[in-house]
Amino acid sequence: GQSLEQPSEVTAVEGAIVQINCTYQTSGFYGLSWYQQHDGGAPTFLSYNGLDGLEETGRFSSFLSRSDSYGYLLLQELQMKDSASYFCAVRAPGSARQLTFGSGTQLTVLP
Amino acid sequence: EPEVTQTPSHQVTQMGQEVILRCVPISNHLYFYWYRQILGQKVEFLVSFYNNEISEKSEIFDDQFSVERPDGSNFTLKIRSTKLEDSAMYFCASSLGRSSGNTIYFGEGSWLTVV
Numbered sequence: 001g002q003s004l005e006q007p008s009e010v011t012a013v014e015g016a017i018v019q020i021n022c023t024y025q026t027s028g029f030y031g032l033s034w035y036q037q038h039d040g041g042a043p044t045f046l047s048y049n050g051l052d053g054l055e056e057t058g059r060f061s062s063f064l065s066r067s068d069s070y071g072y073l074l075l076q077e078l079q080m081k082d083s084a085s086y087f088c089a090v091r092a093p094g095s096a097r098q099l100t101f102g103s104g105t106q107l108t109v110l111p
Numbered sequence: 112e113p114e115v116t117q118t119p120s121h122q123v124t125q126m127g128q129e130v131i132l133r134c135v136p137i138s139n140h141l142y143f144y145w146y147r148q149i150l151g152q153k154v155e156f157l158v159s160f161y162n163n164e165i166s167e168k169s170e171i172f173d174d175q176f177s178v179e180r181p182d183g184s185n186f187t188l189k190i191r192s193t194k195l196e197d198s199a200m201y202f203c204a205s206s207l208g209r210s211s212g213n214t215i216y217f218g219e220g221s222w223l224t225v226v
Contacts, residue, residue: 033214035154040200042115042217043154087154097142097206098167099215101154 002026004088004102011108012078020073020105022088030091032064032071033099037085046086047073075107083109113137115218117203123224124193132188132221134203143186144204144215145178147171154202160186193225 004024012018022032031050035043049055049064049071061074075082085104092098116135124130136143145157158168160178175191186205190197200222206215 037154040148040150040220042202042219045214045216048214092156097144097159097161097215098156098169100156103153 002090002092002100004090004100006086006088006102006105008103009106009108011110013110014078014080016078017074017076018078018107020075020086020088020107022071022073022102024069024071024088024090024102026069026090026092026100029066032062033089034060034062034073035087035089035101037087037104039084043087078109080109080111083107113139115203115205115216117201117218117221119221120219121222121224123226126195126225127192130190130193130223132190132201132203132223134186134188134218135184136186136203136205137207137216138184139207140205140216141208142166142206142215143178143180144206145188146202146204146217147199148202148220149199157188157201190223193223195225198223198225 006022033048034046036046037043047062049062054063059076064071085106087101087104089099089101092100118133143160146154148154156169158172159166177189179187200220202220203218204215
């Protein structure tokens with residue numbers, strides 16, 4: 001099977017930088033994705049890492065270390081609108097398309 | 112920007128009743144999915160659909176669930192005899208193809224309440 005672990009809650013202030021970690025266990029690895037979800041709305045794709053290293057998309061970056069089965073999402077210059085749940089996800093082994101999500105990290109950005 | 116649309120946004124149904132949730136995936140996408148999220152929990156995979164047939168399904172997707180693509184645009188999830196534990200947000204999603212990595216696009220969800 002697979003499992004993903006991420007912190008349940010993170011709090012930071014506006015303008016700060018926050019890192020949300022994700023460790024995973026899976027028998028086959030096809031990349032790590034990050035999704036954002038506001039108040040139970042549609043999960044929105046943020047970033048994907050198929051190979052080791054850092055992927056940058058504006059204020060958001062994502063990092064992967066396959067040898068450590070670890071990744072993180074880095075959010076810079078935090079804004080109030082970044083308050084949301086953030087999920088890491090991996091593709092299920094032997095699956096072409098099925099994603100397995102972590103339990104999510106609730107980020108609260110304070111003024 | 113193209114988006115996945117779902118109807119209804121919220122449905123209340125009595126236990127044992129049949130429910131159909133509807134979705135219009137992004138028009139040029141080839142893979143379609145249903146996920147669900149019980150309140151306060153993580154998003155869980157139900158089923159994926161490609162080339163007019165189910166390609167994968169989870170243990171949650173038992174005989175009371177079915178999916179259909181009745182025409183060129185709609186994708187439906189039917190729950191034949193709803194149970195209290197089926198109460199959840201149901202997300203439809205779609206993705207372009209094999210080269211799209213793990214990028215799938217979710218709709219806003221249909222909140223199902225079984226009473």
